[in-house]
Amino acid sequence: MQTKRSTRHLTLETVEDYVDKLLPERQVCSVEKHIEDCADCKELIQRARRYTILLSRWAPEAYAEASRATEEQKRLRVMAALESLEQSEPTIAKRLRVWREQWLGRGEAAVQIAVKASGEITRILTGGVKGLIKPQARWTFSYSPRAPKLASNMGIALDFLGSPASTDTAGEERLSVEDVSGARISIDELNDAIHVTLDAKAAGALVMLVPESEEDQSLVQKIKYEAVSGTYFTSFDKVPPGKYTLVVEPLQ
Ligand SMILES: [Zn+2]
Numbered sequence: 001m002q003t004k005r006s007t008r009h010l011t012l013e014t015v016e017d018y019v020d021k022l023l024p025e026r027q028v029c030s031v032e033k034h035i036e037d038c039a040d041c042k043e044l045i046q047r048a049r050r051y052t053i054l055l056s057r058w059a060p061e062a063y064a065e066a067s068r069a070t071e072e073q074k075r076l077r078v079m080a081a082l083e084s085l086e087q088s089e090p091t092i093a094k095r096l097r098v099w100r101e102q103w104l105g106r107g108e109a110a111v112q113i114a115v116k117a118s119g120e121i122t123r124i125l126t127g128g129v130k131g132l133i134k135p136q137a138r139w140t141f142s143y144s145p146r147a148p149k150l151a152s153n154m155g156i157a158l159d160f161l162g163s164p165a166s167t168d169t170a171g172e173e174r175l176s177v178e179d180v181s182g183a184r185i186s187i188d189e190l191n192d193a194i195h196v197t198l199d200a201k202a203a204g205a206l207v208m209l210v211p212e213s214e215e216d217q218s219l220v221q222k223i224k225y226e227a228v229s230g231t232y233f234t235s236f237d238k239v240p241p242g243k244y245t246l247v248v249e250p251l252q
Contacts (some may be wrong), residue, residue, distance in 0.1 A: 009034075009038065009040060009041055010031060010034060010035075010038075010041045010044065010045075011069075011070065012067060012070070012128065013070055014027070014031060015041070015044055015045055015048050016048065018031050018045060019045060019048045019049055020114065020116075022243075031045075067128055068131065070128060071128060071129065071130060071131030071132060072131060074112075074128075074129070074131070074132055074245050075104070075105045075106065075131050075132055076105075077210055077212070077214065077245065078105035078107075078132065078208070078210050078245060078247055079100055079104065079105040080214065081208060081210040081218035082096050082097075082099055082100040082105060082208070083100060084217075084218065085208070085218055085220055086100075089220060092206060092220070095206060095249065096206075096220075099206075099249055099250060102250075103134055103250045105132070105247075106131075106132055106133060106134040106247075106250065107132060107133060107134060107137070107208075107247035107248045107249060107250055108133075108134065108137050108138050108139060108202075108205070108248040108249060108250050108251050109133065109137060109138065109139035109140070109141065109179075109183075109198075109247070109248040110129040110132040110133050110245060110246065110247045110248070111124055111125065111126050111129060111141055111177060111185055111245075111246050112124070112125040112126075112127075112128060112129060112243065112244070112245055112246075113125070113185075113187065113194060113209075113243070113244045113245075113246055114242075114243050114244075115187065115192060115194075115239050115240070115241050115242060115243075115244065116241055117241045122175055122187050122189055123175070124141075124175055124176070124177045124185060124186075124187060126140075126141045126142055126177055129245070132245065132247060134250050138181075138201060138251060139179045139181065139183045139198065139248065140179060140180075141177040141178065141179050141183070141185060142177060142178070142179075175187045175189070181199055182199070183197060183198045183199055183202075184196075184197045185197075185246065191237065191238070192237075192238055192239050192240075192241075193235050193236065193237045193238070193239065194209065194235060194236045194239055194244075194246065195233065195234075195235045196221075196223070196233065196234050196235065196246070196248075197231050197232065197233045198223055198232050198233075198248070199232055200232060201251060202223045202232050202248070202251070203223060203224075203225060203232055204222060204223060204224075205222070205223045205248055205249045205251065206220055206221070206222055206223075206248075206249040207220070207221050207222075207223060207234055207246065207247070207248050207249070208220045208246070208247050208248075208249070209221075209236050209239070209244050209245075209246050210244060210245045210246075210247065211242055211243070211244050212242065212243040212244065212245070213242065216240075216242065219236055221234040221235070221236060222234060
């Protein structure tokens with residue numbers, strides 16, 4: 001029996017959320033219906049489940065389109081966050097305005113972070129944020145070699161993190177991404193804390209944590225020198241479960 005099916009493939013966000021069991025029931029049904037007769041999307045989900053995606057074997061145009069739209073949404077969300085923080089943080093309002101007006105919400109570095117309920121796998125995604133990073137950005141984060149990293153032919157790197165090792169030591173494992181310079185973003189799952197360690201160039205730079213939902217408040221912190229460890233560091237503590245975009249203020 002031939003059933004009418006949507007010609008639209010699943011977006012990358014939908015695949016991620018489906019695999020992470022973050023989708024509402026109604027959407028779960030439509031995903032499952034779609035993959036009943038779409039071998040491409042079914043395969044994508046299987047790959048996502050193994051924390052690896054080979055984008056070149058999936059429809060690259062569809063991926064690029066979905067990815068651009070998603071990045072644009074994220075950038076607009078960052079713009080809105082900057083605007084709202086300008087009101088609530090008068091001492092840094094001028095800098096936030098420059099970030100918004102001059103850089104249109106793009107930062108010196110950006111990653112996506114999914115914080116799960118305690119005991120579940122938390123992730124840091126370095127893909128899907130190209131549209132949020134300014135030209136000649138100073139920090140580009142990627143995974144250590146043990147994590148799979150595959151680049152599409154559009155030059156967009158997509159990473160899935162959640163190694164088997166992190167499941168049996170849940171709550172103790174520190175997940176992290178690193179830049180070649182040694183700059184590092186990590187999640188302390190035990191304390192639901194996000195740690196950001198940059199370098200001397202970042203002294204005083206603002207770091208913004210923007211929740212995906214507009215109803216949740218964005219947070220901003222300043223990179224400070226910590227004499228004890230000799231690092232330029234800040235952290236967000238007790239971060240509630242959810243999806244976030246972390247963006248570093250553009251440097252002058
Ligand atoms: Zn499909």
